[in-house]
Structures are given as C-alpha cells and as structure tokens.
Amino acid sequence: MPSSRPLRADARRNREALLSAARQAFLGGDTDAHVEDIARSAGVAVGTLYRHFETRDALIKEVYRKEVDDLCAAPGDLLNQYAPEEALRRFLLLLVDHAAVGKGMSVALENIMATDSPVFDDARTRMADALSLLLDAGNAAGTVRGDVTGPTLLRALGGICAMRVSEGWLDEARQITSLLLDGLRHKAPRGS
Amino acid sequence: MPSSRPLRADARRNREALLSAARQAFLGGDTDAHVEDIARSAGVAVGTLYRHFETRDALIKEVYRKEVDDLCAAPGDLLNQYAPEEALRRFLLLLVDHAAVGKGMSVALENIMATDSPVFDDARTRMADALSLLLDAGNAAGTVRGDVTGPTLLRALGGICAMRVSEGWLDEARQITSLLLDGLRHKAPRGS
DNA sequence: CACATAAACGGAACCGGACTCACCTTATGG
DNA sequence: CCATAAGGTGAGTCCGGTTCCGTTTATGTG
Numbered sequence A, B: 001m002p003s004s005r006p007l008r009a010d011a012r013r014n015r016e017a018l019l020s021a022a023r024q025a026f027l028g029g030d031t032d033a034h035v036e037d038i039a040r041s042a043g044v045a046v047g048t049l050y051r052h053f054e055t056r057d058a059l060i061k062e063v064y065r066k067e068v069d070d071l072c073a074a075p076g077d078l079l080n081q082y083a084p085e086e087a088l089r090r091f092l093l094l095l096v097d098h099a100a101v102g103k104g105m106s107v108a109l110e111n112i113m114a115t116d117s118p119v120f121d122d123a124r125t126r127m128a129d130a131l132s133l134l135l136d137a138g139n140a141a142g143t144v145r146g147d148v149t150g151p152t153l154l155r156a157l158g159g160i161c162a163m164r165v166s167e168g169w170l171d172e173a174r175q176i177t178s179l180l181l182d183g184l185r186h187k188a189p190r191g192s
Numbered sequence C: 001c002a003c004a005t006a007a008a009c010g011g012a013a014c015c016g017g018a019c020t021c022a023c024c025t026t027a028t029g030g
Numbered sequence D: 001c002c003a004t005a006a007g008g009t010g011a012g013t014c015c016g017g018t019t020c021c022g023t024t025t026a027t028g029t030g
Helices: A009-027 A035-041 A046-052 A056-081 A084-101 A103-114 A118-140 A150-162 A169-185 B009-027 B035-041 B046-052 B056-081 B084-101 B103-114 B118-140 B150-162 B169-185
Strands: none
Touching (some): A056 A118, A118 A150, A150 B169, A169 B169, B035 B046, B035 B056, B056 B084, B150 B169
C-alpha cells in the first residue's frame, strides 16, 4: 500500500516534471547535474525535489528504473516476430543501442546490473527473466547452449554497457556482443 | 623531463606512504575514503597530500595505474610457459582474479578501460598490446580467430571486471570469460 | 462562496568534504 | 653553521547535497 492518499494534483505534476527534467539531464550525458539545476529546470525549488525523492540518488534511480522498464518489454515482442536465436541477437543489440542513446543510460544499466541495492532487485529480476525467456526459447530450438543462465548473461551485458565514451565504442560493443553470441551458439567442448 | 630535481628524501617517503595508504584503503573496498583519512593514516596532513597529487582523483588513478602495471607483465611470461590459447585463457582468468582481490580493483580496471582520460592512455595501450600479443600468438597457432583486436577484447574485459559485488559474481565472471573464449575459438559463420 | 486544514512549496541556512594558501619547518649544499 | 628553497601544516574557503520551517495552495465542508 504505497499510496495512502492519491497525491494532490499539483504534486503529481511537479513530480513528473522533476523526473522529466532529470531524465533530460542524465540522458544528455550530464550524469552529475546539480540538484539545484534539475529543480530549476523543472520549475520548482530544491525543497520540492526533496519532498518527492529521498535523495538525489533516489531520483536518479527512479529515472533509470523507468528506462529499464521499457527494455524489459521488448523480448516478448521479439520472440513473436523472430526465431529465438535471432530474437536474442536483436535484443542484445537493442540493449547496446539503448545505451548509445545517451551516455548516461549506460551508467544506468551498469548501476542496475552491478549494484546490490534492493531498489533494483525488481528491475534486475525482470531483465534476467527476459533474457532467460530468450535463452530458453533458443535452447528449445537447439540453436543456443543450455548451460548459461539469464542472470549470467545479464552480467555480461551490464559489463559491455559499462564501457562508456571514446570514439569507436559502439562498434566495439557490437562486436563484443556478437562474440558473446558466438560463444552462446556453440556448445563448446569443456576444456579441463 | 618530468623530474627537474630528484625530489627531497622526506618528500619521496611521504609520497610513498600516501600511495600505500590509499592503496590499502581502496583495495580494502573503501573506494570513497576521505582524503583526510588517507592523509592521516599516511602520517601527513592534507596539504601534503595535495602537494603530491593534483587532486583526490589523481591519487586514485596513480594507485590503479601501478596495479595495472603488474598485470601487464604477465602475458610475456605466460606465453613462455604455455601454448597461446592456454596462455590467453590464463591471462583472462588472472584479470578476473585480480579484480577479486579487492572490490576496489574492479573499479580500477573499469576506470582504466572505460575512461578516455589521457592519464590512462599508456596503461590502456600496454594492456591492449599485451592482449594483442596473446591473440596473435593464438591466431598464428590456428586456435584463435583473427578478426578480434586487442583493444576490443580489452573493452570486453573491462566490462566484465566492472561487475562488482554480489555473492556469486566471481563464478559468473569466470563463466562469462569462458563464454568469450568460446567465441574467440571458433571462427563462427558470419550471419547476414 | 468562505473557511479550515492538511498537503505542498520555497529557499535560506546548515553541513560535510574536497581543496587552497599564508606561514612555519627542515633537508641540503656551501 | 647558515642560507635558502623545498616541503609540510591545518585553519579557512568553496561547493553542493540536505534540512527545516514559515508561507502558499489545493481540496472538501458548512
């Protein structure tokens, strides 16, 4: 029962404005925008920001959590449109591209995947589930090995997305992704 | 000409003490130790710290840079002792284990590999060279594909090492590494 | 519509932590 | 032993996140 009362009209407006302003700032690459600035560009004072979010960090997390929600929706759609292996491929690339939108987003993913914070438990679980869905489908179709779990792949991706900045990173991220995909495809002999 | 003068005796002592104290703190997991504390546990005042290091960040970087130096020495040795592919495998795992020593070290690697900061250009280049050495040897021996470069692999590893914390991470890191290795081994058919 | 009241807002003040600077201490070479 | 410049010190500044309380406003009631 998070909402004891439905939240006053202007309050919700402001909360929304704050999230939007923060999103704007973070996705724009300015990962350490000042709370003052965020508040101002949302048309409110800092006090208001703190009424809605426990802390600066909480605000950031909220923004990122929302962003991840979108991503989590994709696997289901992809599996409807493509063969399992292709769906997996596309999802991995989608993640990479998503990270490319704003450098900030990569920090988001990194945090979500590398942090222990319970705040992300839900997001992480859902993302891992999404991956498991793809992996299982691929395994059932015989094109993907069965000894890799969703959570593990999730970590690998978190790692890849953590590589922020520098010119050619996007291409390299894609290449690494395909490398991972190659690894997933073959049931390689288990060296001693 | 970095050193115009050989640096006074006590100065070098203090500089060393600071690096050591910082190393202690960071590798111990306290990635955001206060400068005050670092200085104190090195037996000097903050002013002294700032005499030796432009900024807190500079100190951290210096510690990490040194740590990476060690790692860079390994590939040569490994190639002397093992077959190329095995040497590559061992080096990758060495990286992972090194990251395991202290959680702080993973942050180190991440920073070094993901940052553009010219400070790390040298470290990054040398690490990439080390990997190229291993890849080339493996390729010459016919056991490793030839279309992956040192820098690319370096990024992938930086990513993996960026996954800090949470119980099973070490095992997962190892698994992901072997996944990567599988991808490197086979010259997989290039999908459309 | 006027009023009561609880919810929201504003923004000056606070506080913790990185960084500076004017002054003191000490190594070093003559 | 002195001169002097390198080195050290730590109180003070600055900056940015967070708090707090007086003021404003949405909302529902008579």
